[in-house]
Amino acid sequence: MGISDTTLWIVILVGLGVFIGGTYRWRVRIMMHQQAELMRLVRERTQQLEEANRKLAQISYLDAVTEVSNRRSFEEELTMEWRRSTRTGSRLSLLMIDIDNFKAFNDTAGHQAGDECLKKVAAVIDEGVRRAGDVVSRYGGEEFAVLLPDTDLNGAGALAERIRAAVEERNVFHPATQKAVTVSIGVATASGRDDGEPSQLVRAADAALYRAKREGRNLVRISESAAV
Numbered sequence: 001m002g003i004s005d006t007t008l009w010i011v012i013l014v015g016l017g018v019f020i021g022g023t024y025r026w027r028v029r030i031m032m033h034q035q036a037e038l039m040r041l042v043r044e045r046t047q048q049l050e051e052a053n054r055k056l057a058q059i060s061y062l063d064a065v066t067e068v069s070n071r072r073s074f075e076e077e078l079t080m081e082w083r084r085s086t087r088t089g090s091r092l093s094l095l096m097i098d099i100d101n102f103k104a105f106n107d108t109a110g111h112q113a114g115d116e117c118l119k120k121v122a123a124v125i126d127e128g129v130r131r132a133g134d135v136v137s138r139y140g141g142e143e144f145a146v147l148l149p150d151t152d153l154n155g156a157g158a159l160a161e162r163i164r165a166a167v168e169e170r171n172v173f174h175p176a177t178q179k180a181v182t183v184s185i186g187v188a189t190a191s192g193r194d195d196g197e198p199s200q201l202v203r204a205a206d207a208a209l210y211r212a213k214r215e216g217r218n219l220v221r222i223s224e225s226a227a228v
Contacts, residue, residue, distance in 0.1 A: 063138040065115050066122035074137035074145050081149045082198040085191055093156035093189040095146040096205040097125060097163065100184055100217040102142035104176035117181060118142065120172050128163045145202075153189040153222065160185040160220045168218065182218035184209060189223070 061073040069077070078094075085092045099105075099121055106114040118138075125144055126136050135147040146163075148156050164185055172181040186209030190201045204223040212221040 063122075066118050066138050068122050068126055068144070069135055069137040071137065071139055074135065074139060074147065077135045077137075077147055078198045078202070081147060082190075082201075084149070089191055090150045091152045091189055091191055092201065093148040093151040093153065093187065094201050094205045095148070095156060095160050095163070096139070096186045096202070096209040097144040097146065097160075097183050098185075098209055098213065099142040100182045100213075101174065101177055105174055105181070108175040113175075117172055120170060121167055121181065121183065124167050124170050125163055128159065128166055145205075151189070153187065156187050156189055157220065157222055160187050164218065164220050184212035184217050185220045186210070186212060187220065187222045 061069060063070040081092055084090070099117070102114070102117070105117060122136070122138065122144065125146065129136050129146055129148075131148075133149050135145075137145045137147070139145040146159075148159065151159075164183055167183045168180050170180070174181045186205045186207065188201055188204035188208060190196070190204070208221045208223045211224075212219040215221070
C-alpha cells in the first residue's frame with residue numbers, strides 16, 4: 001500500500017521540524033559555550049587588570065632605589081596614625097635618620113655607589129624595625145623616617161641607638177672619610193591629643209637630627225621639647 005501525498009508531506013514536515021529544532025538547539029549550545037568562554041575571558045582579563053593595578057599602586061608607594069616606603073607613603077601613614085593617636089591618646093614617635101657625609105660619598109664614589117650605600121643603610125634600618133605596624137620610609141635624598149605608633153620616647157630612643165650602632169657595625173666603607181658609614185638620628189614623640197599637627201612631629205624630629213649633626217654626627221639626639 002503506497003504512502004499518500006498527505007502522509008508524505010507530514011513526514012517531510014516532521015523531519016524538517018526535527019532538523020530545524022536540532023539545528024536550533026545546536027546553535028544555542030554553541031552560543032552558550034561562546035558566551036561562557038567570553039565570560040571566562042572577561043573574568044580573567046579583569047583579574048589581570050586588578051592585579052596590575054594593585055602592583056602599580058604598590059609600586060607608587062615604594063622608593064625605587066631602596067625598596068622601602070617613599071615620601072608619599074610616609075605622609076599618608078603619618079596622617080593616619082596621628083588621627084588614631086587623637087582617638088586613643090596613644091604616643092606616636094618618629095625617628096629622622098640621615099647618612100653622615102653622604103654628599104662627600106657621592107662626590108668621591110659616584111651616584112651608583114651612592115645608591116648602593118642607600119640600599120644597604122635602608123636594609124639595616126628595616127631589619128632593626130621589627131613590629132608590623134612600624135613604617136620605614138625614604139624621606140628624601142639620604143634621609144629616612146621611621147614612624148613608630150604606640151611608642152614612647154624611651155622606646156623610640158632605644159630603637160634609634162640600636163639602629164645607629166647597627167649601621168656602623170655593618171661597616172659599609174665610606175670612600176671620603178675612609179671609615180664606616182654612619183648615621184645621625186633625631187627622635188621626637190607626640191600624642192595626637194596634644195594641640196598641633198603631624199608636621200610639628202616632623203619638625204621636632206628634624207630639629208633633633210640637626211642637633212646630632214652639629215654635635216659631631218653618628219649620634220642620637222632627643223627632641224629638646226621631649227614630647228611635642
